[in-house]
Amino acid sequence: MEKCSFRQVAGFYQYNSRRMPGIFHQKDYKMFPPSVDWGNINWNTRKPQMDFPVQSVICSLEDVQSIKPGKVRISGYAVSGGGRGIERVDVSIDGGKTWMEATRFQKTGIPYIADGISNDKWAWVLFELTVDIPQSTEIIAKAVDSAANVQPEKVQDIWNLRGILNTSWHRVHVRIGHSNM
Structure with a gap:
């Protein structure tokens, strides 16, 4: 296995702790509660779903x-x-x-x-x-x-x-x- 420097690991962590900029992460992977409908949806109130259940x-x-x-x-x-x-x-x-x-x-x-x-x-x-x-x-x-x-x-x-x-x-x-x- 290849060795990683602290700088590489820190950069990777910093990149992965930010919100994903891609279009699919902005709208497609978001889940809203039952009280939200198409008339009152605000895409910016939810983080993208990055894990999935069993x-x-x-x-x-x-x-x-x-x-x-x-x-x-x-x-x-x-x-x-x-x-x-x-x-x-x-x-x-x-x-x-x-x-x-x-x-x-x-x-x-x-x-x-x-x-x-x-x-x-x-x-x-x-x-x-x-x-x-x-x-x-x-x-x-x-x-x-x-x-x-x-x-x-x-x-x-x-x-x-x-x-x-x-x-x-x-x-x-x-x-x-x-x-x-």
């Missing part, structure tokens, strides 16, 4: 998809900002009444450990779980990061004017019917 997404199933009853593989990804690892991903197949922990990995065949030295903290963590789905239901995924941050249950709890950082539980409705799955 989130997970189910990728193997689409919302309102028809599936055959039986074993179904649920898979997707989870990620958290600030270099925080993913401690666990919980999956529910009964609308959130009960939960099962999914298997996490970044590289096929290598278990993922949230604070493991060989895992990438700034990258997606893949998850999967195979479950028996006997009837139409709502499947939910929620992630928890290494700082114990958990996804909020409903979008209403985090709604804001621009809709950014909507990281509420990911929900997929499946119905039993004719399918190629």
